[in-house]
Amino acid sequence: MDSYEINKDTVALIPKDSKHTIVYEVDNSFEVNKSALKIVEESCEYFGSSLEGRQVGTSKLIGYTHKVPVIIEESFDLIFFPTLSPKNNECSWLAYDHIYKPDKFKDKTIIELKNGKKLLVDVSTAIIDNQLYRCSRLKDTLQLRKIDKN
Numbered sequence: 001m002d003s004y005e006i007n008k009d010t011v012a013l014i015p016k017d018s019k020h021t022i023v024y025e026v027d028n029s030f031e032v033n034k035s036a037l038k039i040v041e042e043s044c045e046y047f048g049s050s051l052e053g054r055q056v057g058t059s060k061l062i063g064y065t066h067k068v069p070v071i072i073e074e075s076f077d078l079i080f081f082p083t084l085s086p087k088n089n090e091c092s093w094l095a096y097d098h099i100y101k102p103d104k105f106k107d108k109t110i111i112e113l114k115n116g117k118k119l120l121v122d123v124s125t126a127i128i129d130n131q132l133y134r135c136s137r138l139k140d141t142l143q144l145r146k147i148d149k150n
Contacts, residue, residue: 004032006043006095008076012111012119013039013093026098026115036093037086040070047073051086062137069096069135071142079139081131083123092121094128096135102128 004023006013012024013036021036022029032039041051054070062068069081077097084091100112104125111119111128121128 001030001032002034003042004034004039005046006039006072006078006080008078010078011095011098011113011115011117013080014119014121015090015092018089024117024119035089036091040072040080040086040093043072044070058138061141062134064134067131067134069131069138071138074142077139077142079135081135083121083127083131090122092123094121094131096132096139099132102132 009025009027010023011026014022014024015036016022016031018035019033021032021034021039023032044051044054051070055068058068058070059065067082067085069079072078072080079096080093081096082091082093094111098113098115100114102125103110103112105120107124109121109123109125109128111121113119
């Protein structure tokens with residue numbers, strides 16, 4: 001597959017190599033002939049922004065400047081976070097709302113999803129915990145702003 005936009009069923013983008021990504025959705029998985037970063041960039045553009053714009057917006061909202069989570073699409077609360085620097089070809093992108101809990105497995109992390117499935121990611125549990133915290137801050141900040149407008 002050569003084209004893919006992140007949607008509410010997208011769970012994770014796991015790089016196979018620098019030009020191919022395994023996309024995990026709630027009920028299936030498949031390979032896309034693009035890097036995970038390219039899929040995230042094109043998904044942001046599909047929903048009317050750029051990845052850079054989303055990153056700057058997140059930085060302004062929660063104060064972090066590196067490895068920031070991004071809001072791919074606002075009405076579905078599609079928040080994804082990178083496991084490494086987004087420029088790193090080994091960086092995976094995970095959907096905040098699909099994660100139930102991370103568990104340590106040697107020097108890696110097993111992500112248990114809300115649908116009961118599990119994914120192994122090649123980063124420490126501390127990194128995942130930190131990224132989940134950033135996502136919760138981002139989501140809370142957005143929800144408070146929505147309430148303030150009403």
